[in-house]
Structure formats: structure tokens, C-alpha cells
Amino acid sequence: MIGHIDKEINSFLLSLVDGSNKEKINTIIEKYSISITETLNNGHITTNVCMVAASILKLNSAELALKLVEKLKLLNLFEAVEAADPGFINVTLHRKDFVSIINSINDIKERYGESDIGNGKKIQIEFVSANPTGPLHVGHGRGAAYGDAIGRILKATGFIVQKEYYINDAGRQIDILTASVILKIISSEISEYFPQNAYKGEYINEIGKNFIKKTKASYQNLESVLDVQKLYLGSKDDDEKEIDAVISSLKDLNIDLWDSVKKFSVKEIVDSIENDLRKFNVSFDNWFRESSLGNINDNSSIIASSINKLKRDGHAYEKDNAIWLNTEISGDDKHRVLVRDDRRPTYFASDVAYHKDKIDRGFDTLINIWGADHHGYIKRIEASIEALGSKKEKMIVKLVQFANLYKNGKKVKMSTRSGDFFTLENLIDEIGSDASRFYYLSKQADQHLDFDLDLAQSDSKENIFYYIQYAHARIYSLIDKYNKNVDIKSLNLSSIEKNSYNQCDDLIHEISKYPDVVTKASNTLQPHLIIFYLRDLSQLLHSYYNDNHVLSESNENIEAIISCLSSVGVVISNGLNLLGITPIKKM
């Protein structure tokens, strides 16, 4: 129906102007909206086109509205078409058309809400990408839930989506991890030495033990392969220098042991991260390793060729023995170092090469989901994208703010270095994957979130997660009670169609809004819109349920009601699925 009106509006607009003003018409078409009304008081469909047109063409909006009303009436498609101040047009559908949404939903089920607005555009979403130096914590959980949800939403709206995890398996943090594991192995046998800046969590111990178990044949006696007396070269005055000294002496002492512990540790941690994410119902299509960008000294590597191209094109230059990138192109406030004066590349250099590689892989849009503390990093990456000859608009960075956990009314402390923290796995074990995802997504991603564990487990209406699930469960238990084997599509809708039963009208109106909600969530990358919509829909369902005793209605009414409630259930289920949450049928 909206399609019909849209078409009519376009020809109406063209009739208002002569050929020279086509540009203004396009502006109007871009700006006006046509949508399902907020409440049934204003009919079923509304548009503000006359007000928008009036302001751009300097005409009177009320007069335009009257003209358009006449035109729409001539179509003979609607029950009523009315103008409302100061220029709204409200369309009331024939009852049969208004109700027909029930059958279409029951017909296409899980596809209701899907669209092709993405038009097959290829989008890549890179998220989580936590350093493989320890388990995922609750901060990572929010990015995981968010990235996965927008992946599902974009896919449902016609985009081709790839979800990618970038593994920082090269660089200093990994060296510290490797050193930590080796020192744990030694210290359990030989000495107690452990630098301040090494990783200390229990998981380091576990990795050490597993390494010994799996490789005891080749490294039976650690003392023979590693002369630990030489370890104490490091200066103990400076924590940073100390760990660096330990790293380089461990490498010098036995590079084979170093490499094999490094490989083993990264694998152990990546496996455990993948495992946690699986429990969280998050999967990735691709795991990209920083190490695959290659070595800066190898001219054929991605990282070297990226830097060489930047230098060739005059965007990167040498100064003070380092290589710098001019990032002013994007409004960054200073130039950034790509390669240090000791010829080691910075983290930024890897990221420049990584983004070049992503663009070379042919995506139309790259979505990066980063912790909000990285926002200062956006401009320099944009600059590198432009400098490499692409458009910075290709990349969209979505920032995810920190989440604070509260338990028994108190903030749960989190600190990574001490090794004592609340992991994502802890969270899932405590309240479940679905409730966790729900609360992570219940607020805009770029704003601080207070995550209340007690609320997420409580039995009250305040716990929106269960409020929505309860609505879904009520519908299915009612259908079961009516007839466990009912074929919904065979039910007769006539008593709602004939308006002899209209208590479901608010529900019907609400479910007809759902596709707009999904579209908006996709356009704005905001999954929380779906949560708030589902809460409103659930509220209408609970209210209806309380006021009406379905199974004591006439047979004809029951058939129509069950059919309608089933379509409501489909919508709740579809919405939850877009968030990666499994709808429940029994509480």
C-alpha cells in the first residue's frame, strides 16, 4: 500500500512544478517520510510530504494537503484519506488490507522484516579482535554482542556480510606473553623470578603446564636448553626495560624454545577465545592474522609494499631515522610514525597495511568496531586509506563504550594485568548467553552501560529480557492449549476481518511497524531499536492477554485470534533472532 501512495506522491509532486525545478523535487523526495502511524488515531499510514514540499517550494502546506487528498481518494484504494493540521495526510486502509498483514507474516514467517535495501553491497565487520594474550573479559563481550547483532541485521536487510577477527599475533604484547609462559615453566622448577610487567593470570600457568605435557620429549630438561643464570641481564629499575631485556635474552638463549612456546601459547589462547565466543553464539567467517602481513624487510610482504607505496606517492617520508606518514589529509593534528628509528614497524603500520588489504579484498564498506578509548585513532587510519588512494568513507568506525558490571549493588572490579578479572565466560556461566547479549544490546553501543547482574536474573517486570520472553512463551503455550497440531495458515480470519472482533487491532498495528524498525536498525547500526520495539510489542501482548480470555471466545473468534497471536509470536521471535537470542516457548 505504501508503494501505491509513494507512486501517487511522485506524480503529484511533478505536477506542482515545471521542468526547471526537478532538483527541488528530488530534495523533497529525499526528505519526506511515509510510514505506519504512531497511533491508530491518525489512521494507518501517514506522510509529511506536503509540509516538506510547502517549505521547499514556498507554498501553503494545508492547500497542498487538500489537493493530494483528492488525488489519493480517486485511487479508490482506501477507506479514508484525510488531511490534518498543519499538512499531514493520514490514510485509513480498508479493514481487509489492514488485517492482511497477519496472513503475510504467518506465510513468510522468519523472513518477515527482511528487505533488500542493502542491494547486495559487500560489507565487512571487524570486531572483538582482542589481543590473544588472555581470556576475553566483559568489555570484549559488548563488542562481540554488538558486532554479531549488526552482522545479522545487515544480512537480513540485503547486505553481503563478512565477520572478521583480527588476531594481533605479532608484536611486543605477544613477546611478553611468550616470556611470561616460559618464565612460569622455569619458575615452577628452578626459580621464583617473575618480572613486574609479565602476565600473571592463572591461565599463564595452565598454558605452561600444557606445553610441558605436550612437548616433554623435546624439552625434557629445561636447564639444558636454557641457561637461566643469564636471564638477569634486565634492569630491574624500569619495568618496561626489564621485560624487554628478559624477552631479548630468552630469544638469544634458545630461539627454538622461544618460537615453539610462542606458537603454542597463541594457539591455546585463540582456541579459548573462539570457544568463549561460540558459547556466546558469536561466529566469525574469517580470522585474520597480523603475522600474515609479513615482515617489513621482505619487500613482497603486504606491510612493506604498503609503506613503499606511501613513500612512492609522497605521503610517507623519512625523518630522524624513522618513517612518518603525513596524516593531515584527514585533519589529524600531527604526523604519525610508521617505522621506528630502530626499523621496527609500529602497531599503526600493521593497521595501515591491514586496512589496505581489507580494501583490496573488494568490500564496499568496512565497519570497524573499536573500544571507545581508540577514537583518537580514527583520523590517522582514515588518512592512510586516503593516502593509499581509496575513500575514507569506505570505513565506518563504531565505538563501543565500556560496560560496568554491578553485583549486589556494587561495581565489579576489573583489571587485566593482575590476572584477577571477571571474564566473558564467567558472565555467560552466571546469567547465560541470551540474557548477556540482551543487556549488552539494550543501550546504544557508544554510551556507558551499567550492567546489573542481579537485575538480569530477577523475576520482575523490570527485567525486560524475561518480560519479552514471557510474552513469546505465553503465545506458544496458548496455541498449544488450543491445539498442539494446529495448522495456523488454515485458520479463518474472518471475524477480525469483518470487524466483529477488534480487540487485537493495536497488536496488528504494532506488528505492521516491524519492517520499518529493522530497516532503521540497519541504516543506523543500532540493534537497541529492536529491543525497545520488542518491549512495546510485548507490553501490548500482555495487556491484551489480561483483558481477554481467548479460549472462552466463539470458535470463529478463537481461530482469528490464534492466527493473529501467532503472527505476533513470529515477530518477537524474528526480532530476538536478529539479536542472536533464542526465543523461549516455555518459562
Place this chain on the structure above:
RNA sequence: GCGCCUGUAGCUCAGCUGGAUAGAGCAACUGCCUUCUAAGCAGUGGGUCAGGAGUUCGAAUCUCUUCAGGCGCGCCA
């Protein structure tokens, strides 16, 4: 100092590509379980949308400005 985010009911938040009387939950008060799940429903009270100025037929929404809070500004990752 510069950049980003935020300020809406006592509390936690929706609403922000401008649109119809500013919404919801909690808390307070009042009702509803012999009937399909009370993890529910109905009702009452509660607002200078931080302050000011501007653009507009129309501003919580856009612009400017002031105030308040958070975060970021490494040859760290």
C-alpha cells in the same frame, strides 16, 4: 589547550536524517489471581527536555554559545 561522547520525571533510560498532547520501567500511592503462565494487567501523581540565543509553518531533535560530567590526545598496543 585540542578532539570525541554525554546532560530528558526522584532513579535507569527511550525518543535525535526536525513533525501531531515528550514516552517506558523502577520507586510512591490505588485496584485486579475460583478462568488460557501474576516473571502479568489497569489507574493516579511526577518534566523550565542543563542554561541562553538563532534557523523554521513546526526544535528534545539542527546551528552558535555558556555550564557540568566522561574519555582520548606515545617512535604503547
